[in-house]
Amino acid sequence: xxxxxxxxxxxxxxxxxxxxxxxxxxxxxxxxxxxxxxxxxxxxxxxxxxxxxxxxxxxxxxxxxxxxxxxxxxxxxxxxxxxxxxxxxxxxxxxxxxxxxxxxxxxxxxxxxxxxxxxxxxxxxxxxxxxxxxxxxxxxxxxxxxxxxxxxxxxxxxxxxxxxxxxxxxxxxxxxxxxxxxxxxxxxxxxxxxxxxxxxxxxxxxxxxxxxxxxxxxxxxxxxxxxxxxxxxxxxxxxxxxxxxxxxxxxx
Amino acid sequence: xxxxxxxxxxxxxxxxxxxxxxxxxxxxxxxxxxxxxxxxxxxxxxxxxxxxxxxxxxxxxxxxxxxxxxxxxxxxxxxxxxxxxxxxxxxxxxxxxxxxxxxxxxxxxxxxxxxxxx
Numbered sequence: 185x186x187x188x189x190x191x192x193x194x195x196x197x198x199x200x201x202x203x204x205x206x207x208x209x210x211x212x213x214x215x216x217x218x219x220x221x222x223x224x225x226x227x228x229x230x231x232x233x234x235x236x237x238x239x240x241x242x243x244x245x246x247x248x249x250x251x252x253x254x255x256x257x258x259x260x261x262x263x264x265x266x267x268x269x270x271x272x273x274x275x276x277x278x279x280x281x282x283x284x285x286x287x288x289x290x291x292x293x294x295x296x297x298x299x300x301x302x303x304x305x306x307x308x309x310x311x312x313x314x315x316x317x318x319x320x321x322x323x324x325x326x327x328x329x330x331x332x333x334x335x336x337x338x339x340x341x342x343x344x345x346x347x348x349x350x351x352x353x354x355x356x357x358x359x360x361x362x363x364x365x366x367x368x369x370x371x372x373x374x375x376x377x378x379x380x381x382x383x384x385x386x387x388x389x390x391x392x393x394x395x396x397x398x399x400x401x402x403x404x405x406x407x408x409x410x411x412x413x414x415x416x417x418x419x420x421x422x423x424x425x426x427x428x429x430x431x432x433x434x435x436x
Numbered sequence: 437x438x439x440x441x442x443x444x445x446x447x448x449x450x451x452x453x454x455x456x457x458x459x460x461x462x463x464x465x466x467x468x469x470x471x472x473x474x475x476x477x478x479x480x481x482x483x484x485x486x487x488x489x490x491x492x493x494x495x496x497x498x499x500x501x502x503x504x505x506x507x508x509x510x511x512x513x514x515x516x517x518x519x520x521x522x523x524x525x526x527x528x529x530x531x532x533x534x535x536x537x538x539x540x541x542x543x544x545x546x547x548x549x550x551x552x553x554x
Contacts, residue, residue, distance in 0.1 A: 205525035208455045212525075219529055226537050234544040238551035267484055274477055282470045285515050289466065292458035408455050413517075420515045424508055431504040435484055436497045 214414045218421045221383075225425050228376050229432050235368045245366050248336035250434050256323050270434045273316045274426065280309025281423040288416045291409025296398065299412060303395040306419065310388040317381045324373070334370035337363035373433065380429055383422050390415050461520070469514040476503050 204212065239247040251266035258269075283305040290298035328335035394415045403409045480503055487496045513519040518526055 203454050203456065205522040205528075206456050207521065207525065215525075215529055219532060222533055223536055226533075227540065230537075230540045230544055234548055234551060237548050241552060267481065271477065271481055275474070278470065278473050278477070281511070281515055282466060285466050286463060288458075288517075289460050289463055292460035408458060410455050410458065413458065417516055420511055423515070424511045427504055427507045427511065431480075431500050435480060435500045 208410060210410065210414055211417070214417050218417060221421065222425075225376075225379070225428070228372075228379065229428055232372045232376060232432060235372065239366050242366075245337065245364075248334070248365050248369055253324070253327075253336050254320065254434060256320075258319060267434060269316070269320065270430060273313055273320075274430055276309055276313050276316065277423050277426050280306045280313070281420055283309060284416045284419045288409070288413050291403070291412045294404075294409070296401070296404050299403075299409060300395065300398045303391060303398060303412070307388060307391045307395060310384055310391065310419075314381065314384055314388065317377065317384075321374075321377075324370075329370040329373070331371050331374055332367060334365045334367050335363065336369065337365035376429060376433070380422070380425055383425070387415075387419050387422050390418065465514060469510050472510055473507055476507050479503065 203209070207215075236247050239245065254270065255264050255266040256269065257263070257265045283302045287299050287302035287306065290302060394411055397403060397411065398409075403411060480500060483496065483499060487493075518529070
């Protein structure tokens with residue numbers, strides 16, 4: 185009988201019984217925020233796909249082949265190495281996701297020292313990723329790419345494309361040519377990877393704040409490490425978005 | 437210390453501060469997920485360089501998107517812990533995403549030709 189009255193009391197507080205889905209308010213709100221953020225990123229990526237598709241029959245301003253554009257690797261000047269650098273960035277981000285989830289696991293065991301250690305590794309991983317992205321941007325900007333200009337016009341892949349369409353012998357194509365190409369290639373690259381990189385940057389800032397709280401014992405006193413879990417959700421989301429940026433920008 | 441945490445978790449129920457107790461599932465599954473994600477990324481890498489030009493690029497692109505969705509499943513399910521949450525929470529998050537994405541992709545595929553620059 186007494187348990188019945190307890191249930192009645194909780195119902196007046198949440199108007200829905202116990203905490204919905206058995207997760208706390210903060211975690212549920214983080215999930216809903218991430219859902220809305222997923223809408224934003226998917227809009228950007230679908231817009232990228234649609235604009236790229238709109239150039240698929242364009243013979244004179246063909247969409248550049250990512251392998252011809254993002255083919256640099258630090259300390260390997262002039263060597264054609266497509267996909268290698270972004271794969272390294274992907275590896276760094278996946279590893280930082282693992283250390284984040286290890287910090288959450290240590291938090292469930294109330295192991296303050298391990299939480300601090302793994303969070304520090306996650307911060308280092310995030311900073312490394314940001315450094316890689318800064319380097320990639322520097323290369324791309326150095327080749328003349330701006331928000332409103334792109335010099336990856338006629339390339340070897342464009343020549344191949346023209347061959348397939350049967351116009352191959354009508355235009356002279358050389359891979360070395362640096363002529364204006366589709367502007368959205370550069371602008372969408374800067375907008376989408378910039379938006380993602382800004383998420384990583386703010387994620388690193390959040391991680392540093394939570395890390396300091398861990399070190400100062402705030403969560404030890406509070407009795408639980410749920411803030412680590414919440415910032416972890418955000419961090420994994422950033423990794424999730426990168427999976428699709430990697431797929432649509434570099435692989436396809 | 438422990439007395440404080442027990443009053444917070446099992447004492448008077450205050451919705452704003454109620455925290456369900458965190459459970460550790462061990463680190464084995466987490467590392468397994470890491471190796472799966474790394475393996476899929478390596479498969480991506482191999483497909484990218486060894487896709488035969490005789491086969492359609494569309495098939496390659498669909499493979500990449502499917503592998504991306506598999507990666508997303510492991511990140512959301514294990515790393516973000518979603519597969520241990522209540523079924524209706526999973527649906528609350530996944531269904532709107534599917535409906536939104538489905539409508540957006542359908543719309544832009546349907547109107548895609550009108551965007552053509554050539």
